[in-house]
Amino acid sequence: MTHASQTLRQRGALILTTLLALMVWGPAVSGAESRSFDLYIAEAPPLSMLDQSGLHGIVGDATLEAATRAGYTLHFVEVPWARAQQNVRKGVDKLIIPLSRRPEREADYTWIAPIMTMDRAFFSLDKRVQSMQQARETFARIAVGRGSAQEQKLRAEGFSDAQIYPFEIGENPAQLLLMGRVDAWFNGIPETQAIWRKLSNRTLQVSPSLMKTDLYLACSRQCDALLVRDLRAAVETLRKDGTLERIKNAYLKEP
Template identity: 25%
Template sequence: MVFINILDKWLRKLAAAIVCGAVPGALAATPLTVVTEEFAPYSYVERGEVSGYSTEVVRAVLERAGMAYSIQIYPWARALQMAATRPNVLIYSIVRTPQRENQFHWIAPIAPRNVYLYKLVARQDIQIHALADLKPYRIAANRGDVVEEQLHQLGLTADLSAKDVFSLQKLIVGRVDLMVATELSIEGVCQRAKVSCALLERSMQMPEISGYYVAASLGTPAATLQRLRQAFAQLHNSDAMRHIADKYGVPPLK
């Protein structure tokens, strides 16, 4: 588990904003805890700081909004639990589903999502053309991830792990038959697991649900939500978001 706490950074931002009168007192008194997972290229640790496409977007929005914050990386289930139970928590990159709709305040979409099943190239016995073909196979997924919900809804049992690196390790040694990843994230998973992506083969695409979002916990004040949504709208209407997407090779929002 990696804990990244940039307390000094948001304290400096907070002090500067208060001095300049840029942040109302109610907002200044309650810094946001921002949580995510290790999910390159959207979020990952680089030189001791959380980086990645979604992270840069969220930072840009928080700075536009003049809010104090700290960003921390956790296993996804832990991040989800924090955002679901604590006030003043922001979470990204989270998929918006009907089951989650009333559990969070949805701020804005930040990226499209395309998820596939991956198998070992050597496993030519695995042939999947439709969802019904998945029935005999063991499928690895992250605990708390939306894919876990999908698999259960399809009547399939997910083999759950805390991180996608663990899922890949299970795939390599034959404990599972398939794992779930996005086209952009699979390379980072292979790098962290020290496994060649040449060993993997992309199979069927999982049914689409929604893109990746930023959401806030239900205990987040209405004034904070409004300020965040305004800042996201400003960023989306500028060239900055497109430049960040180009930097990480992420398809832009339509």
């Protein structure tokens, strides 16, 4: 065998080995890039929602963009908020938005990244309070999302069971106010304003912000470390390049 023939055979063997390696590793790499995860989402516009037009709210759009940049696909899951939290807590690799980071929740989730800060206030048709104490003394019945950070806050502040009227997130507590079934609604300011604009022209009495928390993209306590790292880095990129602020402004500056 000539030296040239031997060299060609060696090159051919090398090419064949490379092709075989690609056949073996190619699907695995492709599968990793298209990994899909469940994302539990609350119907709480403009923070998060499943709109027919494809809008997902401030936290929803930011999460979807971060996942896309990180190479993941998301399967949106919408169930009552208390059940969503339970499913994520007990599950593995399940994502959830928008979740307020509170001390009583700290050990139950993997906190991937904050998306925005949320201010909460009391909304009423005829009484404006200035403090939690005044709210306890003024309102006989307060609408609040079942299983929400707001409900936990009221209970921690000493509001009685009779004062707290939990509703399922996704229902319309603004109607409860209009019908006189509750005296006040304790909720996030931008979410309440967005809902009220679509329902009534009546002026709401709004307290100062009496609760402030960061809204997070979170995951089950047992969560893939690579998923956490990738999404955390992607959210930070969205923050640095101004995408998060543009998404927020697109919703909050709507007429």
